Amino acid sequence: MKQRRHKTVGQALVEFALAATVIFFLLAAAVDLGLIFFTLQALRTAAQEGATYGSYPIVVTNGGQVTEVRLNYQEIFRRIRFSGGANPSGIVNLFDLNGDGIDDANQSAVFSASNPTNPNGFVIIENPRGPNPASLSGACATTTPQVDMRNAGRNCWIRVTVRYRYQFFFPFALGRDIILPVTFTMPIRSQFIG
Template identity: 80%
Template structure:
């Protein structure tokens, strides 16, 4: 009888070990992924803030005679600032040079960002220039060509809003319901700081 109990106890311990190891592995994988997601969001926040900070100082466009024709945002440079916020080489957990995760540099992909359509809601970098007195209720676009209006009026009630989306590949896909990837999204809004009036 003693031998039978001993064999039964050993078999029970193996089953308990297998069940508990599975649960521990799932919890560990969740902790690893949550930590990596947190650090990725931090990198995206820094990039969105860098782009919005640069874009909050708009360009004054003049014609050949030196007359101001518009006050506008330099969308290409804002995008470059976002991409290089973490350096010019992909390092760390978030590769800002490949936001859509297809392994190709985003600089030549209009699906990620297009200077001709910077507000494309399907892009991975969205740069908007909304207006409004209340930052929680912004809409429309600030005029750039009408004298003494919006950005040509010292940026009155004009804002820049940078949204970055990032395709994050799960390190440990601990639940089939989540799939292999999730889309992270970060937005940063700043007032336009133009001092130009005219």
């Protein structure tokens, strides 16, 4: 009888070890999935803020005449960075999208106003036309007041993609980090008054 009881205690210990491992893994997965969800919400807000600001292009005038309508990529990037406030806190640090611990303000690998469509950047700003992406050329070009670039066939939009290096809270089999991308697209508006 004594020998049988000793065997039962050993069996319970093994069962507890197996069950605890599964329960801990599920708890860790729930925590990381929750953090990823909140990270994606913050990135969506940042991308939406950048696209909304970029949907109202800058009107360049000369002597009262409109000479050019273009996008201000540097200000769009600034709007993305500050969409969470001036002091980064919470889940996502929008001042350090690539996770290297350095402010992204002057890192061309994160964003470059001279190459805003860089697919390897952490902020990617695209519009549909032209060799000079800051210039709304082609079908989107307009210097005429109150001409709506949203008309059928014009295809004038701005797409902002914000990517973030998310570091897992519990890095098990999934690795240490992943890149989370969020994209937001808005039509470009040109209802400026001439």
